[in-house]
Amino acid sequence: SQKIEQNSEALNIQEGKTATLTCNYTNYSPAYLQWYRQDPGRGPVFLLLIRENEKEKRKERLKVTFDTTLKQSLFHITASQPADSATYLCALDERNYGGSQGNLIFGKGTKLSVKP
Amino acid sequence: KAGVTQTPRYLIKTRGQQVTLSCSPISGHRSVSWYQQTPGQGLQFLFEYFSETQRNKGNFPGRFSGRQFSNSRSEMNVSTLELGDSALYLCASKAGPNTDTQYFGPGTRLTVL
Numbered sequence: 519s520q521k522i523e524q525n526s527e528a529l530n531i532q533e534g535k536t537a538t539l540t541c542n543y544t545n546y547s548p549a550y551l552q553w554y555r556q557d558p559g560r561g562p563v564f565l566l567l568i569r570e571n572e573k574e575k576r577k578e579r580l581k582v583t584f585d586t587t588l589k590q591s592l593f594h595i596t597a598s599q600p601a602d603s604a605t606y607l608c609a610l611d612e613r614n615y616g617g618s619q620g621n622l623i624f625g626k627g628t629k630l631s632v633k634p
Numbered sequence: 635k636a637g638v639t640q641t642p643r644y645l646i647k648t649r650g651q652q653v654t655l656s657c658s659p660i661s662g663h664r665s666v667s668w669y670q671q672t673p674g675q676g677l678q679f680l681f682e683y684f685s686e687t688q689r690n691k692g693n694f695p696g697r698f699s700g701r702q703f704s705n706s707r708s709e710m711n712v713s714t715l716e717l718g719d720s721a722l723y724l725c726a727s728k729a730g731p732n733t734d735t736q737y738f739g740p741g742t743r744l745t746v747l
Contacts, residue, residue: 550734552734552735554738559740559741559743560740560741561638561724561726561738561739561740561741562677562724562738563738564735564736564737564738567734567735607676607677609677611734621679621682621690621692622667622679622736623679624669624676624677624678625676626676627676
């Protein structure tokens, strides 16, 4: 079965630096991969989606890359701020490996702390 | 547009009881999915509903069930509660089954004693 690993449970960085979070998956490449932000006690908030035929996607200070050879996605936050502190989740769509479109498998998340 | 709303926000039940959680999707959204989030297992897919029909189901026991109404509002039910059912239950809506971006509600925090 498909597995997702977000390599770090926690990441601490200094304000102004670039935060890089990793998401690795096994088996088949997903049709797309999504990144979410989740604050304590709240539901995840959608940030970015990158499709299997895309290598990179940007939105303001956020950048996502997708390497189907390495079976990996990297999520970057440039010029990080204390307000970026949250848990970041990656999620894959199951349709490419026998599942249905809309079934998302989530990683367990990386808790990012940005220190002033 | 109002976001996804879930009621109640917090709930305390005892083992053996049953519980019903409610979700109102974003106006115009017809697809609703439910997830369970625990510290140990993370976010896990429960089921998805579209047009009052269950489209997909995750790997959960039959004690977990759901339904969707004609106005797209959805409920999920857990019968014979177990301690391990304590979790944050999240509902997410999207415009339709072929839409990729979904929007989550704030969740219902269920505690089973």
